[in-house]
Amino acid sequence: MWSVFDLAGKEKAIAEMELEAAQPGFWDDTRQARRKMQVLGRTKDTVATWQGLRSQTHSLKELTELAMEEQDQSIQAELEEEARQIASTLAREEIDLTLSGPYDDRSAIVSIHSGAGGTDSHDWAEMLFRMYMRWAEVEARDVQVMDLSYGDEAGLRGATVEIGGRHAFGYLSAERGVHRLVRVSPYDPALRRHTSFAEVEILPAAEEDSEVSVRPEDVKMDFFRSSGPGGQNVQKVASAVRLTHIPTGIVVTCQNERSQHQNRDFAMRILKARLLARQTGEREVELARLRGERAVPEWGNQIRSYVLHPYKSVKDHRTNFQSTNPDSVLDGGLSDFIQAYLMSKVGTGGQ
Numbered sequence: 001m002w003s004v005f006d007l008a009g010k011e012k013a014i015a016e017m018e019l020e021a022a023q024p025g026f027w028d029d030t031r032q033a034r035r036k037m038q039v040l041g042r043t044k045d046t047v048a049t050w051q052g053l054r055s056q057t058h059s060l061k062e063l064t065e066l067a068m069e070e071q072d073q074s075i076q077a078e079l080e081e082e083a084r085q086i087a088s089t090l091a092r093e094e095i096d097l098t099l100s101g102p103y104d105d106r107s108a109i110v111s112i113h114s115g116a117g118g119t120d121s122h123d124w125a126e127m128l129f130r131m132y133m134r135w136a137e138v139e140a141r142d143v144q145v146m147d148l149s150y151g152d153e154a155g156l157r158g159a160t161v162e163i164g165g166r167h168a169f170g171y172l173s174a175e176r177g178v179h180r181l182v183r184v185s186p187y188d189p190a191l192r193r194h195t196s197f198a199e200v201e202i203l204p205a206a207e208e209d210s211e212v213s214v215r216p217e218d219v220k221m222d223f224f225r226s227s228g229p230g231g232q233n234v235q236k237v238a239s240a241v242r243l244t245h246i247p248t249g250i251v252v253t254c255q256n257e258r259s260q261h262q263n264r265d266f267a268m269r270i271l272k273a274r275l276l277a278r279q280t281g282e283r284e285v286e287l288a289r290l291r292g293e294r295a296v297p298e299w300g301n302q303i304r305s306y307v308l309h310p311y312k313s314v315k316d317h318r319t320n321f322q323s324t325n326p327d328s329v330l331d332g333g334l335s336d337f338i339q340a341y342l343m344s345k346v347g348t349g350g351q
Contacts, residue, residue, distance in 0.1 A: 007047065007050055007051070007054075010043055010046065010047045010050075011047060013043060014040065014043055014044055014047065017036065017039070017040045017043070018040065020036070021033075021036070021037065021040065035207075042105065042166065045166065046096070049089070049093065050093065053086065053089060053090065053093070056082070056086055057086055060079065060082050060083060060086065063075070063079065064079055067079065091339065092339070095339060095342050095343065096166075096167055096170075098342065098345070098346050099167045099170035099171075099342075101170065103169050103170075103204035103280075104167055104169055104170030104173075105166065105167050105168075105169070105170065106168065106169045106204040106205050106207075107142075107162050107163060107164040107165075107168050107169065107204075107205040108162070108163050108168040108169040108171075108172040108173075108202055108203070108204065108205070109146070109160065109161075109162050109202070109203040109204075109205055109269070109270060109273045110132055110160065110161050110162075110163055110172060110175070110200065110201070110202055111147075111158065111159070111160040111200070111201040111202075111203070111270075112125050112128050112129055112132075112156070112158060112159045112160075112198055112199070112200055112201075113125070113157075113158050113198060113199045113200075113201065114151070114155070114156065114157050114158060114196075114198050115178070115196065115197030115198055115199060116197065117194065117195075117196045117197065119151060119152070119153045119154055119155065119187045120181075120185050120187055120194050120196045121155075121196045121197060121198060122150075122151030122152075122153070122154060122155030122156055122157055123151075123154055123155035123186075123187070123196070124155070124179075124181045124196040124197070124198050125151075125155055125156045125157065125158065125159065125198045126151075126154075126155040126156040126159075127181070127330060128179060128198055128200065129156055129159040129161070130330070131329070131330050131331070131332060131334070132161065132163070132172075132175075132332075132334075133161070133332075134331050134332025135332040135333075135334045135335075136161075136163045136165075136332075137332065138332045138333075139165060139335075140165070141163050141164055141165035141168065142163070142164035142165060143161055143162070143163055143164075144161065144162040144164075144266075145159075145160075145161050145256055146160045146161060146162055146254060146256060146266040146269070146270060147159060147160040147253065147254045147255060147256050147266065147267075147270070148255070148256050149253070149255060153187070154187070160254075160266075160270060162205060162269070169202065169203075169204040169205070170342075171338050171342070172202050172338075173202050174337070174338040174341040174342060175200050175202055175303075175334075175338070176200060176201065176202040176303075177199070177200060177302065177303035177304075178197055178198070178199050178200075178302040178303060179197070179198050179199075179200060179302075179303065179304050179305075179306065180195060180196070180197055180302055180304070180305045180306065181195070181196045181197075181198075181305075181306045181308070182194075182195050182305065182306070182307045182308065182309065183196075183307075183308035183309050184308075184309045193309055193310075197302075203270075203273040203274060203276070203277050204273065204276065204277070205269065205273055206269070206272035206273050206275075206276045211276060211279070212272045212275045212276050212279070214245070214268070214271065214272060214275065218245060218246050218247055219243055219244065219245055219246070219271075220243070220244040220246060221241065221242070221243055221244075221264070222241070222242040222244075223239070223240065223241060223242075223260060224240045224242065224255075225239070225240060226239055226240045226255040226256070239255075239259060239260040239263055240253065240254065240255030240263060241253065241254050241255070241260065241263040241264045241267045242267075243264075243267045243268065243271050245271060245275065248275065248278065250271060250274050250275065250278075252267045252270045252271045252274070253267065254266045254267035254270065302317060303316060303317060303318055304316045304317065304337070305317065306326050306329070306330070307326070308326055312324055312325070312326050312327075313326065314326045314329045314337075316337050316340065316341065318341060318344065319337075319340045319341055319344045321336065321337055321340035321341075323336070323337075
């Protein structure tokens with residue numbers, strides 16, 4: 001693992017980047033300098049993690065050998081727990097090494113769209129929203145709620161959040177697709193079993209200097225009142241924003257009870273992310289055509305089922321990874337599912 005990671009090479013790269021950053025004129029191009037400093041910061045964090053792992057494994061090895069020499073079994077449980085922690089960190093770092101896509105290390109814009117099914121689907125969208133918020137909290141990631149659109153009776157018609165941190169888009173790309181919920185509906189007086197659907201859209205955040213050019217004359221901007229739970233208007237001022245990108249027809253709304261200025265900024269960030277995804281998709285389709293490959297559309301595929309009745313289970317249909325504790329999964333325990341999906345991509349060449 002050490003040779004694959006090339007710790008010495010990374011340390012040399014850090015020294016070279018620090019030397020470059022100290023040169024006069026480095027900050028003349030602010031955007032370029034900022035990107036290089038971000039790369040430097042990420043490389044430093046990664047090297048620190050691996051240096052810590054190396055120190056931890058050496059210490060564990062020495063302590064284990066000493067305990068064996070002394071035939072001391074009193075610390076066996078402690079040694080086993082530390083070994084499990086090292087194995088977990090190594091598994092995560094192994095996945096990180098595979099996340100080499102052009103956008104994998106960017107923040108992720110996560111949009112949840114309720115499907116058919118009325119109030120139940122709105123409630124399911126809100127459950128997914130909470131699941132991703134809890135996952136981000138457990139992972140100590142930055143979160144920015146950008147848009148919340150409430151259902152008429154309960155739940156959410158849709159929600160958009162930006163989740164940051166290391167390889168945010170690379171990890172959360174595992175969540176793209178349709179999520180299905182099977183349960184006894186709390187909104188059905190007859191207590192019948194209902195199936196609800198919601199679609200999760202994962203986009204890489206566009207850079208500030210952006211690969212995407214949006215001309216002001218290509219965007220139609222409308223303002224309207226934000227709505228709260230139950231569909232009531234919660235503001236007298238029309239602070240919610242709707243952007244329509246005329247050339248593509250892409251429509252973005254943002255109504256998170258903020259100021260008009262904040263909602264407009266968030267809506268523009270979402271629009272740029274969707275335009276970037278559109279451009280990337282068009283390039284991938286063209287490359288597949290040139291290579292003579294058949295492009296397989298992934299949008300709308302059902303990727304995971306959450307069953308709360310008549311039994312308890314969460315199953316990912318792409319990897320067959322399964323949990324019998326949906327409560328834990330819905331409380332943010334997604335890491336095992338994400339890891340299983342990313343490792344399956346490694347095994348299939350990323351297809």
